[in-house]
Amino acid sequence: MVRIHxxxxxVVVGLFAVGWVWGLGARIVRRGPGxxxxxxxxxxxxxxxxxxxxxxxxxxxxxxxxxxxxxxRVLHYVYGGLPILLLVYAHAIAxxxxxxxxxxxxxxxxxxxxxxxxxxxxxxxLTLRALMTGLGVG
Numbered sequence: 341m342v343r344i345h346x347x348x349x350x351v352v353v354g355l356f357a358v359g360w361v362w363g364l365g366a367r368i369v370r371r372g373p374g375x376x377x378x379x380x381x382x383x384x385x386x387x388x389x390x391x392x393x394x395x396x397x398x399x400x401x402x403x404x405x406x407x408x409x410x411x412x413r414v415l416h417y418v419y420g421g422l423p424i425l426l427l428v429y430a431h432a433i434a435x436x437x438x439x440x441x442x443x444x445x446x447x448x449x450x451x452x453x454x455x456x457x458x459x460x461x462x463x464x465x466l467t468l469r470a471l472m473t474g475l476g477v478g
Contacts, residue, residue, distance in 0.1 A: 342403060345394040349471045352391050355384040356423075356464035363457020373453050381456055388423055388467075395420055407476025419470035423463040430459035 359380055366373040395417075405413045433455040 341394065341398060341401075345391065345398055346471075346474070348387065348391045348394060349467065349474065352384070352387050353464065353467045353471055355380070355387055356460045356467055359384060359460030360457055360464055363453065363460065366453070366457070372451060373457075377453055377456075384460070385427060388427070388463075392420065392424060405474055407474070412473045412476070416470055416473040419466045419473060422466050423459075426459045426463055426466075427456075430455040 359377075362373050362377060362380065366377075399417075405416045433450070434452040
């Protein structure tokens with residue numbers, strides 16, 4: 341089960357990398373990312389949910405991050421859990437279409453995919469760090 345959790349973690353990190361690069365590319369060419377972007381979002385959310393569920397099952401069954409000190413253990417759980425909260429926040433921003441929620445001009449309307457591109461950029465870093473702390477790297 342630990343190995344499955346590790347493999348799915350690599351997939352999650354890769355999916356978030358695809359999301360932020362895709363969003364950046366859409367911004368550079370000044371077009372929306374297309375309908376496939378929403379399928380990517382579904383895939384990353386389901387995969388992240390499976391990964392967190394695997395992590396919770398491992399935790400409940402007594403498995404703990406055994407690399408590094410107690411700070412590494414805590415950071416592993418924080419880095420692994422924050423992407424869920426960030427995606428919930430991205431959904432709220434996308435639904436409102438209100439840039440004021442992220443500190444921009446309230447009159448400025450943002451495309452629904454933009455919060456997910458930013459969230460995937462941040463989640464890429466968070467999940468990469470969760471993977472690194474879980475593996476005992478850094």
